[in-house]
Amino acid sequence: MSFVNFDGSVKKVNHKPKGVTELVLEISTKGLGNSIQNLAEMIDNDVRVEIESDVVRYNVQINAHTERPIVNYQVDQSGVVHIAEPEPEQLEAELGLPAEKPQIEEKPMEIKREVVDRFIQEGMAPEQEGFPENMADIVKRRIEGESYRKLASELEMSSGAIVDLINDYRAAVAPLAEKWWDWKEDQANEAVPMQKDEEAADVDLDSSQSVKDDSDGNDQKEEKDGAA
Template identity: 40%
Template sequence: MSYINFKGTVKKINLKSAEETEITISIPASELDGQYNTLQSMLELKVIGGLDSQIVTYKVLKNARTGKPITKYTVDDGGVVSVAKPEGEQLSMDLGLPPEKVEVKADPEQIDLEIIQDFILSGLAPRFDDMQYDFLEITERLAGGDTYLKIAADIGMGVGVFVVMVDEYRKRVAPMAAKWDEWRKGQVNTVPPKDGEPVNSQEEEQQNDGQPEEQGGANTDSSEQTEVNESEEDNKPEDDSNPATDTDSETAVDKDELEEYILKVRPNFDDIPVDFPTLLQQRREEGKTWMQIAKSIGLTSGQITTKWTAYKKMVAKQMRNGGAA
């Protein structure tokens, strides 16, 4: 069975007839590295697929007079997002007065799906009483390559209902994810330097202000920031030179066959110092989630998901090469 995976942009939708709709998708060349021949072999063949928008649109209730959001959020030092009680409501409670009636409007806001996924994978996203499913596990599986169809079947739900449920959860946590993302980005400027390492401070930026940067870029990806700020690391791709993330290693083999190969051959790679064959066996035999496994080996769920995806790509490449890495 042929399979490819890619990210692209929907450019045109053409309703050719009542029975046929033509969709044009623009795909960056890098997304098809190592997959073009597979795509070419699918020409004029029937395929099944789905489109998952990388932008989430949600509604924000705002004061119609001031334009400010009705619900505000605060983030503590650990990245936990909480709802802040509105100032007017708090004042009314303190004075024993009835709350002021505010005219409300709902404005659409947009956020990258990647930010919401990072927020969920951080383990800080909330649960809701009317949505009892494990959305952390669901997000881990989607990030690991499982399809909506497979996950829906595993939990005994129709894929259409499942997709709507996941979308609703993402919209609910979207404003909290946006606030968490602001906090996460702000941590870059508060990381204390280690002994012997350059100080990445506002003073240093002022000293360098107006000076041309050397070709090759400035210190926008310092090691001390990566080591201390796990959330920032989760949202950052691996080194471009790392073969573990080369797109020509994108898996084109069946997921079950891939995992059976991992458990039988137990491949390992110097670029990925994690014993995934043992962890996969532990996940199957003990029924543990990747979140639980990540904690047991000192990683965040975002980190282990990134490494697991890169590892599977390298294993798939090894399988296609007949066992050679």
């Protein structure tokens, strides 16, 4: 039995006669490697295929007037994402000051699936209303290779339903994952200059020691020359 795992792009979906749909995929030959022979052996054979997008698409509610998100997030020092304090216009509304009710629009966004999956795998995704309490664990099992069929059987739902549930959960935590990922990148960028400063300090110490050693050597040489 042949097995091929690859990353590719969906190029065409053609609806053909007799209820047949033709799917055209484009795959990097280099990325496919020796598996191309396995694919050749599958021609005209029945296969089981699972295709997942490498991006997570979600919507963000924004104030149509300011074009700013209605809900903002912040990350604490431990990497936990929280809802940020309300914007000034929101505070005015809460204090009873006259303010126009913002017109809310939904802005389509997308983020790499690997970012969302890493957010979930590292245990940073909080519980989401409308999802099972252990939803993060369910998605984590899927990320680690468990089949949709097995998860669906345990949850007593169809494979299609579990796929939709997992996709919806990824979309729900995507805004938090994006903020968390930005925080992680900032932490990494801050660590690099510190490391460079430490390396520069080590070089300075080595240089100082070298100068001191040369100075001691010259002093000893002068003493010998004087004695002679």
